[in-house]
Amino acid sequence: MDRIDYLDVGDGVLLAYRHRAGRGPTLIFLPGYMSDMEGGKAMALDAWAAQQGRAMLRFDYAGCGASGGAFEAQTLHDWRRDVLAMIDRVVEGPVVLAGSSMGGWLMLLVALERPDRVAGLVGIAAAPDFTSWGYSEDDKLIILREGRLSEPSPYGDQPYITTRIFWESGEALRLLHGDIALDCPVRLLHGQRDGDVPWTWSLEIMNRLRSADVQTMLVKDGDHRLSRDSDLALLIATVATLMEPK
Numbered sequence: 001m002d003r004i005d006y007l008d009v010g011d012g013v014l015l016a017y018r019h020r021a022g023r024g025p026t027l028i029f030l031p032g033y034m035s036d037m038e039g040g041k042a043m044a045l046d047a048w049a050a051q052q053g054r055a056m057l058r059f060d061y062a063g064c065g066a067s068g069g070a071f072e073a074q075t076l077h078d079w080r081r082d083v084l085a086m087i088d089r090v091v092e093g094p095v096v097l098a099g100s101s102m103g104g105w106l107m108l109l110v111a112l113e114r115p116d117r118v119a120g121l122v123g124i125a126a127a128p129d130f131t132s133w134g135y136s137e138d139d140k141l142i143i144l145r146e147g148r149l150s151e152p153s154p155y156g157d158q159p160y161i162t163t164r165i166f167w168e169s170g171e172a173l174r175l176l177h178g179d180i181a182l183d184c185p186v187r188l189l190h191g192q193r194d195g196d197v198p199w200t201w202s203l204e205i206m207n208r209l210r211s212a213d214v215q216t217m218l219v220k221d222g223d224h225r226l227s228r229d230s231d232l233a234l235l236i237a238t239v240a241t242l243m244e245p246k
Contacts, residue, residue, distance in 0.1 A: 003018065004016050004017070004018060004066060005017055005018070005019065007059075007085060007086070007089060007090060009062065009081065009082060009085050011069075012068065013062045013067070013068045013069040014067065014068040015059055015060065015061070015062060015067045015068075015082055015085065015086070016037075016059060016060045016065060016066035016067045017037070017057060017058065017059035017060070017086065017090060018037065018046075018057070018058045018059070019055075019056075019057050019090060019091070020046065020049055020050060020054075020055060020056040020057070021055055022049060022052075022053045022054045022055040022056070023052075023053055023054055023055060024055050024092075024093045024094060025055070025093060025094035025095050025096050025119045025120075025243060026055040026056065026057055026091040026092075026093065026094070026095045026096070027045060027049055027054060027055065027056045027057070027095070027096050027098060027239060027243065028056070028057045028058075028059075028083070028086065028087070028091070028095050028096070028097050028098070029041070029042040029045055029046075029056070029057075029058050029098050029099075029100075029103070030083060030097060030098065030099035030100065030103030030104075030106050030107055031060075031061070031064070031100060031102075031103050032100045032101030032102045032103050032127075033101060033102040033160075034064070034071075034153070034155075034156075034158070034160065034161075035064070035100070035101075035103075036060045036064050036065030036066070037058035037059055037060050037065060037066075038065065039100075039227075040225075040227040040232070041098075041100055041124065041225075041226070041227060041232065041235060042058050044232040044235070044236065045098065045235070045236065045239060046058060048236045048239075048240075052240075054243060055091070057086060057090060057091055059082070059086055061074065061078075061079045061082050062074050062078055062079070062082055071161070072148065072161060072163050073165075074166065075165050075166050075168075075169035076105070076106075076109075076131075076166060076169040076170045076173050077169045077172075077173070078169075079106060080106055080109050080110060080113075080173070083097075083106055083107075083110045084110060084113060084114065087110070087114055087117055088114075093117075094117060094118070094119040095117055095118055095119065096118075096119050096120045096121070096122065096239065096242050096243055097110065097111065097118060097120075097121050097122070098121075098122040098123075098124065098235075098239060099121070099122070099123055099124070099126060100124040100125065101124070101125050101126070101127045101196070101197060101224070102127055102130065103124075103126075104123035104124065104125065104126025104127055104128065104188075105126065105127055105128040105129070105130065105173075105175070107121050107123065107126070108121070108123075108126070108128055108175055108180060108182070108205075109173060109175070111182050111184065112180070112181065112182065115182065115183070115184070118182075118184055119184060119185075119242070120184050120185045120186070120187075120242035120243075121182075121184060121185070121186045121187070122186075122187045122188075122189070122235070122238055122239055122242065123186070123187070123188045123189065123190075123202070123205070124189050124190075124226055124235060125189070125190050125191065125194055125196070125197045125199075125202075125224050125225075125226065126188060126190075126197075126201070126202060126205060127196075127197045127201065128174070128175045128176055128201075128205065129170070129174045129175060129176045130170070130197070131166075131167045131170030131171050131174075132170075132171065132174060133201075134196075134197075135149075135162070135167075139162075140167070143162055143163075143164050143167050144164060144167075147163065147164045148161060148162065148163045148164065149161070149162045155225075175208070176204060176205070176208055178208070179208055179209075179210055180205070180208045180209045180210060181210050182209055182210060182211050183210060183211045184211060184213075185211065185213040185214075185242055186206075186209055186211055186213065186214045186215075187214075187215050187216075187217065187238045187241075187242065188202040188205060188206060188214070188215070188216040188217065189202075189217050189219065189226060189231075189234060189235060189238060190202040190216065190217070190218055190219070190222070190226075191218075191219045191221070191222020191223050191224060191226050191231075192218050192219065192220050192221070192222060193220075193221055193222060193223050194222070194223060194224040195223070195224060196224040197224060199218055202216045202218075203216060217234065217238070219231060219234070
C-alpha cells in the first residue's frame with residue numbers, strides 16, 4: 001500500500017494516512033510516543049490485513065512521521081483529536097483499535113469518546129497516565145521549570161523530548177484514578193522484561209475497566225517493543241480473534 005492520503009484537521013495541519021479497503025471492522029493502529037505508521041507492529045498488522053482482505057488504517061499523529069505540524073507543539077489532546085478525526089471522517093462502521101504504549105492510552109481515551117464505534121481494543125504495553133508515573137520528581141521539575149525535557153532514546157538517534165504542554169495535557173487526561181467505563185472486549189499484551197512500562201500497569205488497567213471481557217497476556221521474556229517474530233505472531237492472533245463477529 002504505497003499511496004499516502006492526507007486529512008486536514010485545521011490550523012494548517014495535514015495528517016498522513018494509509019487506508020486499506022476490505023472487510024470490517026476496520027483495524028486502526030495507534031503508534032507510541034515519537035513513533036509513526038511505518039513501525040514493525042503496524043507493518044506486520046498491515047501485511048496480515050492485506051492477506052486476509054481486512055480493512056486497515058495506519059496514520060501519523062500531527063508532528064510525527066509524514067504528517068504536518070511541529071512535534072513540540074502537540075499535546076495528548078491534539079493526538080486524541082487526530083484519532084477521532086480518522087474514525088469520524090476517514091473510515092466507516094465499527095473499528096478495532098490496536099494501541100502501542102502511548103497509543104494504548106489514546107485507544108482508551110478515544111473508546112470513551114466513541115463507544116458506539118469501537119468493537120474492541122488491543123493494547124501493546126499500554127501506558128495510560130505515563131506523565132504521572134513515568135517521570136521522576138526531578139524530571140517533572142525540569143519539565144515545569146524549563147518547558148521541556150530532553151533524554152537519550154534507546155530506540156533511535158533522536159532525543160526523547162517531553163514538553164510542558166504535552167505533560168500538562170497528559171495529567172489532565174489521566175484515567176487510572178477511577179473506573180474506565182468501557183464495555184467492549186479488551187486484550188492487553190505486555191512483556192515482563194519491559195524496562196519502560198512495568199507490566200503491572202496492564203493488570204491495573206484490567207482492574208479499572210468496567211468490561212467483563214478483558215484478558216491480559218504476559219510474555220515472560222518480552223521487552224517493551226514486543227516486535228520479535230513470536231511477539232508479532234501473538235499480536236496478529238490476538239487482533240484476529242477480535243475482528244471476527246461474535
